[in-house]
Amino acid sequence: MFEIEMGDDGVIILAGRLDTAESPKAQAFLDSVPEPRVLDFSRLNYISSAGLAVLLKTQKHLMQKGNAGLKLVGVNRHIADIFRFSGFDRIFEIEASNA
């Protein structure tokens, strides 16, 4: 199960599991937001390469437009490892979860 929504303060909240089947939903949502900035991962417990592709595509689009890139906050340890394995820790601003 995966959910993505806009929080009251403009932070985009992701929850559940961002797997291959759910990645189109995530991409469609991010494509609909004019200038996404902060993504809250604190309720997301899983991401696969399809989810990484969504993030990368969005980041590329933002940078091509000259916008600030995405900031990913509340990232749990497992997802932080995935970001490190994929080199995403070098191309995204990431804040680990305090949990």
Place this chain on the structure above:
Amino acid sequence: MASHDQQAGITQAHSFRRSVQSLPAIAEFVSRFFDRTHVHGSILSAVQLSVEELFSNMVKYNPDGPESIFLRLTAANGGVRVALTDHEKEPFDVTRVSAADTSLPIEARPIGKLGIHLVREIVDTLEFEHDDGRSTITFTKHPG
């Protein structure tokens, strides 16, 4: 006193429909196996991710294959051995896929092509065999 030692040698297997819509059921299957065999929960997400990446590849690159893909889990040596089997005319050996260059700047990063890379980073061993039209990818993962 109840023992929580891993129940080595226990195997569970299931055939899953060739579709990414099977992924939640696959994740649940893996989770229940861990519960049953007491394989350490620290590697659950890693195993689920590796299974998803390999299964999704089979769905994507062998769309005309049989209706289902076979998944077998075995508790072994404190961890788990996982085998996915598919019928394919042209074998695709995932162990021969070239490594992704994760040091590239964002402008040069291709979209996608990270699934097998992640599996290689995560698992302890990865093997491929093809015999009589059946391809089997086997990986192992242990805690620590």
